[in-house]
Amino acid sequence: xxxxxxxxxxxxxxxxxxxxxxxxxxxxxxxRYHGRDDLMxxxxxxxxxxxxxxxxxxxxxxxxxxxxxxxxxxxQARALLVNSGNxxxxxxxxGEETVNQSAAALARFLHCPEDEVFLASTGVIGxxxxxxxxxxxxxxxxxxxxxxxxxxxxxxxxxxxxxxxAARRETTIGGVPVVIQGMAKGSGMVAPDMATMLAYVVxxxxxxxxxxxxxxxxxxQGSFNSITVDSDTSTxxxxxxxxxxxxxxxxxxxxxxxxxxxFKAALxxxxxxxxxxxxxxxEGATKLIKVAVKGAMDDAAARxxxxxIANSPLVKTAIAGEDANWGRVVMAVGKSGVxxxxxxxxxxxxGVEVAHKGAVVPGYDSSAVDAAMKxxxxxxxxxxxxxxxxxxxxxxxxxxxxxxxxxxxxx
Amino acid sequence: xxxxxxxxxxxxxxxxxxxxxxxxxxxxxxxRYHGRDDLMxxxxxxxxxxxxxxxxxxxxxxxxxxxxxxxxxxxQARALLVNSGNxxxxxxxxGEETVNQSAAALARFLHCPEDEVFLASTGVIGxxxxxxxxxxxxxxxxxxxxxxxxxxxxxxxxxxxxxxxAARRETTIGGVPVVIQGMAKGSGMVAPDMATMLAYVVxxxxxxxxxxxxxxxxxxQGSFNSITVDSDTSTxxxxxxxxxxxxxxxxxxxxxxxxxxxFKAALxxxxxxxxxxxxxxxEGATKLIKVAVKGAMDDAAARxxxxxIANSPLVKTAIAGEDANWGRVVMAVGKSGVxxxxxxxxxxxxGVEVAHKGAVVPGYDSSAVDAAMKxxxxxxxxxxxxxxxxxxxxxxxxxxxxxxxxxxxxx
Numbered sequence: 001x002x003x004x005x006x007x008x009x010x011x012x013x014x015x016x017x018x019x020x021x022x023x024x025x026x027x028x029x030x031x032r033y034h035g036r037d038d039l040m041x042x043x044x045x046x047x048x049x050x051x052x053x054x055x056x057x058x059x060x061x062x063x064x065x066x067x068x069x070x071x072x073x074x075x076q077a078r079a080l081l082v083n084s085g086n087x088x089x090x091x092x093x094x095g096e097e098t099v100n101q102s103a104a105a106l107a108r109f110l111h112c113p114e115d116e117v118f119l120a121s122t123g124v125i126g127x128x129x130x131x132x133x134x135x136x137x138x139x140x141x142x143x144x145x146x147x148x149x150x151x152x153x154x155x156x157x158x159x160x161x162x163x164x165x166a167a168r169r170e171t172t173i174g175g176v177p178v179v180i181q182g183m184a185k186g187s188g189m190v191a192p193d194m195a196t197m198l199a200y201v202v203x204x205x206x207x208x209x210x211x212x213x214x215x216x217x218x219x220x221q222g223s224f225n226s227i228t229v230d231s232d233t234s235t236x237x238x239x240x241x242x243x244x245x246x247x248x249x250x251x252x253x254x255x256x257x258x259x260x261x262x263f264k265a266a267l268x269x270x271x272x273x274x275x276x277x278x279x280x281x282x283e284g285a286t287k288l289i290k291v292a293v294k295g296a297m298d299d300a301a302a303r304x305x306x307x308x309i310a311n312s313p314l315v316k317t318a319i320a321g322e323d324a325n326w327g328r329v330v331m332a333v334g335k336s337g338v339x340x341x342x343x344x345x346x347x348x349x350x351g352v353e354v355a356h357k358g359a360v361v362p363g364y365d366s367s368a369v370d371a372a373m374k375x376x377x378x379x380x381x382x383x384x385x386x387x388x389x390x391x392x393x394x395x396x397x398x399x400x401x402x403x404x405x406x407x408x409x410x411x
Numbered sequence: 412x413x414x415x416x417x418x419x420x421x422x423x424x425x426x427x428x429x430x431x432x433x434x435x436x437x438x439x440x441x442x443r444y445h446g447r448d449d450l451m452x453x454x455x456x457x458x459x460x461x462x463x464x465x466x467x468x469x470x471x472x473x474x475x476x477x478x479x480x481x482x483x484x485x486x487q488a489r490a491l492l493v494n495s496g497n498x499x500x501x502x503x504x505x506g507e508e509t510v511n512q513s514a515a516a517l518a519r520f521l522h523c524p525e526d527e528v529f530l531a532s533t534g535v536i537g538x539x540x541x542x543x544x545x546x547x548x549x550x551x552x553x554x555x556x557x558x559x560x561x562x563x564x565x566x567x568x569x570x571x572x573x574x575x576x577a578a579r580r581e582t583t584i585g586g587v588p589v590v591i592q593g594m595a596k597g598s599g600m601v602a603p604d605m606a607t608m609l610a611y612v613v614x615x616x617x618x619x620x621x622x623x624x625x626x627x628x629x630x631x632q633g634s635f636n637s638i639t640v641d642s643d644t645s646t647x648x649x650x651x652x653x654x655x656x657x658x659x660x661x662x663x664x665x666x667x668x669x670x671x672x673x674f675k676a677a678l679x680x681x682x683x684x685x686x687x688x689x690x691x692x693x694e695g696a697t698k699l700i701k702v703a704v705k706g707a708m709d710d711a712a713a714r715x716x717x718x719x720i721a722n723s724p725l726v727k728t729a730i731a732g733e734d735a736n737w738g739r740v741v742m743a744v745g746k747s748g749v750x751x752x753x754x755x756x757x758x759x760x761x762g763v764e765v766a767h768k769g770a771v772v773p774g775y776d777s778s779a780v781d782a783a784m785k786x787x788x789x790x791x792x793x794x795x796x797x798x799x800x801x802x803x804x805x806x807x808x809x810x811x812x813x814x815x816x817x818x819x820x821x822x
Contacts, residue, residue: 092770125738321818327536407732
């Protein structure tokens with residue numbers, strides 16, 4: 001893989017203090033990369049509850065299959081083991097064996113049931129991931145476990161990422177302070193249809209599994225399910241949320257209870273921040289694009305229009321060229337498959353109305369729009385003027401960098 | 412628009428003799444381009460029957476709306492007027508006026524009903540197309556009408572095309588010789604959901620409108636509806652078929668009658684040749700990719716899988732990089748939304764089996780595949796091993812050229 005410059009849209013890694021009940025380690029297992037850590041181990045306090053959402057891709061990797069099964073069997077988690085460089089996808093029986101052996105080995109070391117061990121792999125598809133390399137690295141990883149090791153862990157899960165991605169929130173449940181802290185990786189093959197590439201979020205709060213899963217299912221909609229880099233849905237997408245139960249907040253029994261409001265808002269905001277980091281690191285990205293659609297027949301229709309715009313190669317290359325080519329937005333609205341009336345359609349590019357109800361705005365002067373297009377963050381707003389449905393999607397531009405990265409990923 | 416080198420996949424323009432009942436002219440109307448013809452007039456003998464398929468984009472251009480209406484009103488055609496450089500799309504009332512005035516002016520010159528005049532425009536979206544420029548150029552166009560003017564006409568309809576596209580077949584109906592000859596344009600914004608960019612086919616045969624339309628509806632499936640350049644469905648797509656009735660073949664009353672077999676086969680083959688020319692001229696294309704899917708539950712499922720592969724930016728950049736990255740094919744199969752079983756999936760790249768029933772083939776040696784990937788035409792074959800459904804799609808690779816062309820189309 002060619003060395004790639006850091007995305008111009010990168011955000012700095014925040015300070016990541018320890019979270020009660022969480023210890024992490026990063027080691028070099030030599031799976032594919034050399035001279036960098038490629039295996040991350042995250043160990044959770046006994047009694048930690050877990051929730052997860054996984055890719056809807058019909059050809060998921062062996063680790064995704066394992067995690068779905070493990071979560072179905074047990075609501076608890078003791079460990080998460082993530083390698084980078086090899087996705088262990090489409091590796092048949094050998095891939096399953098690697099997962100089984102890795103989970104069994106880690107469970108033995110930690111004296112926990114196998115179905116409390118979660119696994120993830122990202123990287124190249126179709127190459128067998130050798131279990132020996134993973135298992136051989138486990139003793140060193142366990143020896144290095146430390147509550148203050150977040151930054152190293154975040155870096156160990158990166159593949160084509162050009163910057164490490166993590167976020168933190170401090171909030172309360174029933175007046176008791178709790179924290180939420182998480183990491184993500186992802187850069188290409190990003191059009192999650194349920195989760196994203198990989199993202200792991202922990203809280204020290206005490207939350208039953210059912211509540212945790214409900215919070216995650218809802219939070220993913222406005223975050224990881226609202227981003228796309230290239231319309232390609234990965235075989236390895238996975239988002240998990242763990243609650244270590246180290247803080248004795250008042251008991252929570254359902255996701256809708258009022259004193260969970262601040263926690264829910266903080267979680268949603270953290271998930272969106274992580275998801276947008278993935279877009280900011282979209283392969284070759286130079287612009288972060290927010291596509292906002294309103295006036296659709298319903299929210300689902302708005303979402304479909306927003307997705308069609310956000311996935312359009314022609315819209316994305318125009319933004320890369322700083323060209324307010326709103327004609328391509330019209331095209332994308334029209335191809336989205338939802339009802340649209342050309343003569344009601346209005347479009348704003350970078351905050352400037354360019355088209356009003358089916359035609360260019362009278363006396364259209366491109367200078368204001370041209371200036372807006374030079375900014376690193378661009379909003380495309382479309383009003384269908386047909387109803388109350390609204391939705392947002394985030395994407396990035398399509399540039400030479402994307403071609404460079406993906407035309408030679410394996411060489 | 413930057414000058415662009417001819418596609419390395421270009422095919423030479425064939426010899427295009429006159430077709431009985433067809434005269435053509437190409438003139439410079441100065442709509443957008445300078446120093447080249449940008450207006451094409453094709454005049455048909457009285458009594459010519461017409462059939463058409465048009466874009467399913469919900470925001471079609473004013474000319475598409477006009478043609479649909481004209482075809483619904485009258486089964487006959489006397490003229491086709493096509494300009495390049497301005498699509499007359501999303502131009503509101505002004506766009507409709509341009510269409511109405513252009514059609515009325517041409518009908519007056521030709522002494523024919525307005526609804527026997529067909530119009531098309533491609534190029535930039537959202538700019539008003541001035542009717543005066545069109546109308547002013549009509550006398551010169553009419554004066555230049557000639558049956559031996561195909562090559563000039565084909566060139567006049569080009570926009571971002573890097574080579575002119577036309578094809579010819581000689582066939583028979585009931586033993587009587589007839590010809591079919593047609594032209595196409597298109598290079599980007601190509602994912603027809605009914606027709607393509609622009610394609611016009613004429614025959615000197617005598618065929619009623621209903622038969623013509625049935626033949627076209629069927630022929631478009633395996634040709635223009637089976638290609639994609641960038642997944643973006645144009646607002647201007649249009650394919651029309653005209654029969655001038657200058658050859659007295661035995662009467663034809665329905666599309667399925669046996670003596671129409673050779674004509675149907677010739678038409679299907681010509682439509683596919685034209686459609687593949689559009690892919691060969693896909694913006695930035697260096698490889699023609701055929702995606703063949705078999706073993707799906709039914710043909711529709713196979714088509715959906717083929718489309719997901721053909722539209723995947725990651726598959727297309729891999730092919731651009733001559734990388735047999737079949738893991739991305741697995742991803743695309745999985746995201747297509749149709750039932751697939753990873754452990755039954757087999758994949759061939761460039762004729763070499765790389766994955767067999769869910770895993771890389773034993774002893775996989777990449778050298779044979781690597782050699783195949785260097786060729787200009789690559790076939791990706793996927794066997795889902797679940798049923799008898801099969802389908803083909805054609806696309807091109809995604810290269811720096813695509814970004815170059817589309818990042819600065821309007822500048």
